[in-house]
Amino acid sequence: MPVSSKQDSDGLRLLGEVAKGLVAAHRPGAVAAAIGRVLAAEVGAHQVALTLRTPGTGWTRHTWHGGSLHHEVAEEPAPMAPPRRRSAYEEPGLEEDRPGNPRTGPIRIPVPCSDESPGELSIDLGRQRPSTPWQHPSFVDALGRVVAIACRGSEVVSKVAALSRTAFRTSAALRAALEGLDPSSPIVAASLTMRGVLAQAELVAPHTTSVLIRGESGTGKELIARHIHERSDRKDGPFVAVNCAALPEGLIESELFGHEPGAFTGARAMHKGRFERAAGGTLFLDEIGELPQAVQAKLLRALQDREIERVGGEQAIPVDVRVISATHQALEEHMENGRFRSDLFYRLSAFPVFIPALRERPEDIALIAQAKIGEIYQSRGKRPPELTGQDLDMLIGAPWPGNVRELQNHIERAIILSGEGPLRLDLGSAGPSGRAAPWSPIPGSTEVPTLAEATRRSIEAALREAKGKLYGPGGAAELLDVHPSTLQAKMAKLGVQRRDFA
Numbered sequence: 001m002p003v004s005s006k007q008d009s010d011g012l013r014l015l016g017e018v019a020k021g022l023v024a025a026h027r028p029g030a031v032a033a034a035i036g037r038v039l040a041a042e043v044g045a046h047q048v049a050l051t052l053r054t055p056g057t058g059w060t061r062h063t064w065h066g067g068s069l070h071h072e073v074a075e076e077p078a079p080m081a082p083p084r085r086r087s088a089y090e091e092p093g094l095e096e097d098r099p100g101n102p103r104t105g106p107i108r109i110p111v112p113c114s115d116e117s118p119g120e121l122s123i124d125l126g127r128q129r130p131s132t133p134w135q136h137p138s139f140v141d142a143l144g145r146v147v148a149i150a151c152r153g154s155e156v157v158s159k160v161a162a163l164s165r166t167a168f169r170t171s172a173a174l175r176a177a178l179e180g181l182d183p184s185s186p187i188v189a190a191s192l193t194m195r196g197v198l199a200q201a202e203l204v205a206p207h208t209t210s211v212l213i214r215g216e217s218g219t220g221k222e223l224i225a226r227h228i229h230e231r232s233d234r235k236d237g238p239f240v241a242v243n244c245a246a247l248p249e250g251l252i253e254s255e256l257f258g259h260e261p262g263a264f265t266g267a268r269a270m271h272k273g274r275f276e277r278a279a280g281g282t283l284f285l286d287e288i289g290e291l292p293q294a295v296q297a298k299l300l301r302a303l304q305d306r307e308i309e310r311v312g313g314e315q316a317i318p319v320d321v322r323v324i325s326a327t328h329q330a331l332e333e334h335m336e337n338g339r340f341r342s343d344l345f346y347r348l349s350a351f352p353v354f355i356p357a358l359r360e361r362p363e364d365i366a367l368i369a370q371a372k373i374g375e376i377y378q379s380r381g382k383r384p385p386e387l388t389g390q391d392l393d394m395l396i397g398a399p400w401p402g403n404v405r406e407l408q409n410h411i412e413r414a415i416i417l418s419g420e421g422p423l424r425l426d427l428g429s430a431g432p433s434g435r436a437a438p439w440s441p442i443p444g445s446t447e448v449p450t451l452a453e454a455t456r457r458s459i460e461a462a463l464r465e466a467k468g469k470l471y472g473p474g475g476a477a478e479l480l481d482v483h484p485s486t487l488q489a490k491m492a493k494l495g496v497q498r499r500d501f502a
Contacts (some may be wrong), residue, residue, distance in 0.1 A: 365392075
């Protein structure tokens with residue numbers, strides 16, 4: 001007779017209970033234990049064994065028995081013949097010669113985790129006669145597929161954990177990883193290379209040694225400098241950051257060392273420079289390769305003698321400052337062509353730290369993206385969405401020439417463009433390099449940007465090309481053929497931030 005609706009409903013209910021029990025199972029052993037607990041409660045199962053192939057290590061059997069779980073090396077399961085289909089007029093019953101007949105041994109169910117190496121679920125019901133659902137191939141096949149889905153999920157999580165790459169495929173795993181990070185540090189690091197950078201920072205932090213941080217633009221050099229400062233004996237002192245590329249060449253000496261009244265036109269009062277403002281703390285000199293030669297000589301003296309002279313002054317002023325510098329340039333080449341003093345280079349780089357590009361540490365991309373999403377959504381009082389596997393594959397596959405800054409900007413832009421709908425991280429609106437493509441009208445549309453919007457985009461394109469540099473050769477002002485002060489005024493009016501491109 002055909003299976004009754006009552007029997008169908010029993011099978012569906014049991015499948016539902018198994019599926020619910022597998023929701024939190026992220027490892028093969030946890031899958032076996034979850035199935036064992038459900039089947040023990042529902043059908044009185046004595047033992048459940050899940051045999052799977054583990055890449056690189058062979059076959060492993062995960063056995064749940066009486067509430068305990070153990071693992072052992074196993075052999076590949078013997079092939080199982082497909083169950084014989086019964087006639088609609090045949091009384092339900094178990095075929096005596098079929099493997100997995102509960103009258104002669106455990107029920108053996110194929111688990112199609114992969115076409116090449118299917119696993120096996122073995123269920124021991126003891127001496128009791130199994131209920132009707134176990135006698136029907138459709139139920140057994142459905143149970144094997146439910147378990148296979150859980151196993152494939154656990155395999156993904158295992159690979160993620162082992163390789164530290166596409167970690168945290170689910171929001172629960174992402175939250176667990178984020179909770180494991182140092183809450184006092186804004187630096188998100190799961191890769192071995194970045195953990196090595198942080199370890200170097202921890203080592204040098206207690207000392208007064210000068211540190212030179214090197215890496216591409218957008219890798220987080222200032223964050224590492226702050227990390228060193230906050231873990232040093234100077235953490236209660238000021239942290240003063242200076243971007244040497246953003247200061248006009250004629251004012252950089254005054255900005256660093258201060259000036260006396262009358263030192264130059266417009267100097268009406270005494271002005272303390274960044275060295276004096278950083279007393280007792282840390283002075284961070286970003287883009288150190290942009291310093292003019294005259295200022296390089298004065299900086300070298302300040303580092304050697306631990307004293308400065310203000311512009312227009314004659315008195316030596318002692319300064320207690322730790323200097324951390326950073327650059328994305330090849331200073332060795334600058335030394336060869338005479339643009340950078342070798343004695344200053346060796347003074348600054350007593351302890352060099354190199355930050356790898358984001359493309360060289362893809363393990364960090366998922367965490368950085370999820371941290372940025374969480375930050376923005378929480379600031380809006382909303383629950384952050386989880387990243388899908390497709391999102392992660394797309395983000396990890398992008399080149400990110402702008403590194404962490406570009407990734408964070410892309411996340412923020414995607415959230416804005418998604419509006420109130422689901423978050424879309426599609427990179428289709430980005431160019432081949434991962435950067436936002438220039439504006440172009442929609443095909444068939446006559447829309448043109450406003451003058452303010454066109455000006456903004458021109459300024460942003462110039463800043464991007466100049467890597468945030470405003471003044472001097474190759475700076476954004478030169479590229480746009482405008483005076484630097486005019487450019488700064490436009491940027492202030494339009495809300496364009498130079499630091500987003502440095």
